[in-house]
Amino acid sequence: MNFDFSEDQEHLRNEARRFLEARCGIGVVRGVLDDGARSHDADLWAALVEQGWTALTLPEEHGGLGMGRTDLCVLAEELGRVLAPVPFASTVYLLAEALMMAGTAAQRERLKDIAAGRCIGCIAIAEGPGEPSPARLAAEVRGGRLHGVKLPVVDGNAATLALVLARNGGQVRLHLADLTDPSVTRAPVDTLDPARDLARIAFDGTPCEPIGDEGLVDRLLDRAAVLIAFEQIGGADRCLETSVEFAKMRYAFGRPIGSQQAIKHKLADMYVNNQIARSNAYYGAWALESGSDELPSAAAAARVAACHAYWYAAREGIQTHGGIGFTWEADQHLHYRRALQLDMTIGSPRAWRDRLFSALEAQADEEL
Amino acid sequence: MDFSDTPEEAAYRARAAAFLDAHAADLPRPTGGEMDRLAVARRWQAIKADHGYACITWPREWGGAGGTAMEQVIFRQEEARRGVPIAFFGIGLGLCLPTVIRYAPAEQRERFVGPAIRGEQVWCQLFSEPAAGSDLAGVRTRAVRDGDDWILNGQKLWTSGAHYSDYGLLIARTDPDLPKHKGLTMFWVDLKAPGIEIRPIHQMSGGVEFNEVFFNDVRISDAQRLGEVGEGWKVAIFALMNERVEGGKDRGLPAARIIAIARATPAGDATLADDGAFRAAFADGYVRMRGVSLTRYRTLTAMSRGQTPGPEASIGKLVMASELQELSRRLIEAQGAYGLIDDEALSMADGTVHHDLLHAPGIRIAGGTDEILRNIIAERVLGLPAEPRVDKDIPFSQAPKGI
Structure with missing residues (x-):
């Protein structure tokens, strides 16, 4: 039985944690949070690139390190712990994965730019309120040119290259579009998590090329769901640690609040949720790395469990801290905001619960 | 991985x-x-x-x-x-016999170990009492010294297998004037001894899996004492520590069976499998049940690597029992009035779901209530301070007592 990270991966984790403690203190997160003009922390991004993090899972022929997705899960968890204000998920879990899964030889050349930090990615799916559906999608490609408005797009201001879901002939497919083209208009939109970038992007006849088939977007989101689950677990564990420390130090009615069952049981539930999320995420990591047929259900389970764990931990983390937790200066609201950001970044938990049920139905049909 | x-x-x-x-x-x-x-x-x-x-x-x-x-x-x-x-044989070999081996004199070890291993003799654990469940150190069964013997009086409860057991490990109060953890002593008893009466407990689920055991002036020898007088709590902790890390088991129907039931259950103009509320609720429950099964693999991984399993192993029953209860209730509720029928021939999955619903309250209590398990996680895993206890340092005889 070998259902855990390896010794090498724990070593990678220790390195990553030391690096992020030095380079991504809470001041770095607040720097982006408090400055509406900044989409991300460019110094931290440059440092991650220099460490080889954007190149970790890319093939060696494209300037990558050729390591596995489970190694990437380790980095994701550490990035989530420190609320890293960088477009890592958009670039590495989404754009790079899409290029590796379905890119043509020419498209895959972009991987070199990702490895070298010259390319930042984003995925543009939503066009307004509600869960996107292929039937209602308005963005369209006509004569090789993309038309439409995407709102919102995570990391849409920082990105140089977008994956855009759009109608093309009779199909709904992802397209690669260069965001530096003059036909692209983009602007920041105010967001629940100002430490992360959110944009409105209008395409008005933007040159684009399709990537992959109609099924790519779902396969891509499954893979990203596993990696993002580790970011959520990193954040949820951090909330638990902070709350436990506070509950030991804070006294009320003559004793630590952590000795009261009302607080104790809340924190025990937080621990349970985090462990449930971790175990589901490990299975997701295994399914991702091994190319298992069960990836759709494993990824959806990882996402549903991680969304629940982070939301509960962030929400009850503030509650455990009481009044001080409601101040801007306390860090609890940064997790509250990030939990919501990660909840909705690749489709809401509401949509993923349904997706999990559908994946289990497909698996059951396979078994019977 | x-x-x-x-x-x-x-x-x-x-x-x-x-x-x-x-x-x-x-x-x-x-x-x-x-x-x-x-x-x-x-x-x-x-x-x-x-x-x-x-x-x-x-x-x-x-x-x-x-x-x-x-x-x-x-x-x-x-x-x-x-x-x-x-x-x-799980309780005997997992818990009682290791205690006998550790604390009994050589001739008793020789006498008991072989027959227990071969299944010739069965052991049970006489710990819980009507007034000592979650708070085990509150046992009131008295052992009073009489020369080289002890006289036992009191009642044990929730004793699995007492009716087919030969011997039992019994914790009793030997000095009520000491604080509650200090006045306890451990013994072994022969369940055929005069004065012992075993009665089955009729459970709310309808079944009979446990007993209550009454002790009326039962005379046992001081040679049946395990550990020193007043060290019963220490011996009990040793016994409970020996509960083996079992592989554990999944409870409830597998996902594929539940999906088949949902597809066969009408809901509005479609089926339960098309119902958004059910799909969402099932998904939430599934990840928790699945999470427990997968956590077991993490525990096994630690064992396989020769490490001590991490504290995550403690979440299993806490999560599984509540989820089983809610899932069963949800499936039965979806049957409408028909869900009231509890009949193997008529109910879904041959009555398994109804069986689970009626057993779930017991699972949430047995072997550590939900509340005690949360305390254990909070105190032993997260390191939060224990609650103040009003009865810890005063004589047991003077501690506040209710029913």
């Missing part, structure tokens, strides 16, 4: 499988009730004892195989796959 055996584990699994294939098939299938199943289980236990599989992790000196906890788990997995009986 994968789920495969190490080469050593694979080799052990092959040896275990060869043994089981050679011996398990000839075992008769129990046809009657509990006593019939016990008879078959005794035969199987004796066969395992002859081949060194009865107490895999015990030292060879006491009839064990000197094996690892992982080997024990592998053997159990292979046993479960072949449906051989594994009940009846």
